[in-house]
Amino acid sequence: MEKDETVILAGATGYLGDYIAQELYQRSIQTIILARNTKKAAHLANSHTKIIKSEVTDSKTLHGYFEGVTTVISTVGITRQKDGLTYMDVDYQANKNLLQEAKKAGVKKFVYVSVLNGKQHRNLKIIEAKELFVDELIASGLNYTIIRPNGFFSDMKDFLNMAKKGKVYLFGSGEKKINPIHGKDLAIACVDSIRVSNEEINIGGPDILTQNEIAELALLASGKPINIIHIPHWIRKSILKLVRTFTSSKTYGPIEFFLTLMAEDAIAPRYGSNRLVTFFHDEMDVLKP
Numbered sequence: 001m002e003k004d005e006t007v008i009l010a011g012a013t014g015y016l017g018d019y020i021a022q023e024l025y026q027r028s029i030q031t032i033i034l035a036r037n038t039k040k041a042a043h044l045a046n047s048h049t050k051i052i053k054s055e056v057t058d059s060k061t062l063h064g065y066f067e068g069v070t071t072v073i074s075t076v077g078i079t080r081q082k083d084g085l086t087y088m089d090v091d092y093q094a095n096k097n098l099l100q101e102a103k104k105a106g107v108k109k110f111v112y113v114s115v116l117n118g119k120q121h122r123n124l125k126i127i128e129a130k131e132l133f134v135d136e137l138i139a140s141g142l143n144y145t146i147i148r149p150n151g152f153f154s155d156m157k158d159f160l161n162m163a164k165k166g167k168v169y170l171f172g173s174g175e176k177k178i179n180p181i182h183g184k185d186l187a188i189a190c191v192d193s194i195r196v197s198n199e200e201i202n203i204g205g206p207d208i209l210t211q212n213e214i215a216e217l218a219l220l221a222s223g224k225p226i227n228i229i230h231i232p233h234w235i236r237k238s239i240l241k242l243v244r245t246f247t248s249s250k251t252y253g254p255i256e257f258f259l260t261l262m263a264e265d266a267i268a269p270r271y272g273s274n275r276l277v278t279f280f281h282d283e284m285d286v287l288k289p
């Protein structure tokens with residue numbers, strides 16, 4: 001079946017999208033990567049993979065590439081980009097542009113990566129736009145998969161960055177739990193999901209860890225003594241209020257997301273084999289002279 005697939009992948013220049021491109025190549029699936037910066041995707045070009053320059057936020061640049069495509073996979077979203085665009089411009093509208101082109105060309109399947117517990121957190125700026133797109137995708141009539149992952153290992157680097165300086169700061173007791181997932185494991189699930197019909201898949205990594213445990217792993221990998229500072233929740237709530245009142249959604253979006261999710265458990269069905277402890281040690285090895 002995979003031999004007959006042609007996939008358009010949007011987001012391949014990002015953390016997860018890069019692993020998805022590699023997974024599609026492993027399975028010999030014909031792939032068209034849409035990227036605004038083709039140099040950033042150049043290492044992914046191969047006998048099965050073409051790189052096309054297009055701006056997903058500008059629907060005119062998408063015409064003509066979707067004929068004969070069977071599946072669109074999108075990991076497009078603002079995480080740390082500072083382009084002056086809003087979540088509605090990118091997470092919602094750019095994905096809607098992809099969906100509209102897919103519909104016009106008769107593409108059968110659309111795989112979209114949102115976030116774990118997105119439905120419960122529609123009030124957060126960063127999630128509102130994603131979930132609005134999820135609504136459109138479900139109503140579109142296309143066969144869909146909504147992937148709802150827990151935090152990525154790439155985001156756990158924030159713990160490592162604090163650990164390298166000798167102290168990890170956490171809000172509250174640090175006993176809230178999470179099972180973050182490696183992009184490589186998640187990419188396998190994303191490509192497998194081409195074969196499932198109209199599903200939402202909650203997914204996390206193999207280890208369910210408290211924030212204190214993640215902080216300890218990061219400090220140990222950095223060769224630093226255990227030094228975790230617990231900041232009371234009233235400070236977290238005050239920061240939330242301040243950033244919501246005095247900054248624009250572009251600034252407060254990621255802060256609001258982080259400060260809200262730090263205060264709750266985030267546990268998804270466990271998947272994959274890559275362990276956070278190995279990831280932290282690998283990251284530290286890369287930094288060694």
Ligand SMILES: NC(=O)c1ccc[n+]([C@@H]2O[C@H](COP(=O)([O-])OP(=O)(O)OC[C@H]3O[C@@H](n4cnc5c(N)ncnc54)[C@H](OP(=O)(O)O)[C@@H]3O)[C@@H](O)[C@H]2O)c1
Pocket residue numbers: 010011012013014015016017036037040055056057075076077078079080081083085090094113114115116149150151152153154155
């Ligand atoms: N990080 C997490 O812990 C986590 C957890 C759950 C879900 N998610 C969601 O999963 C998705 C993928 O995450 P990721 O960590 O792989 O993100 P990432 O590394 O930031 O990659 C995002 C992709 O979206 C593209 N993009 C962003 N703004 C764009 C714009 N204005 N025009 C065109 N392309 C644009 C980026 O292109 P450029 O390279 O050109 O910027 C990149 O290819 C995101 O929607 C994220 O919110 C993330």
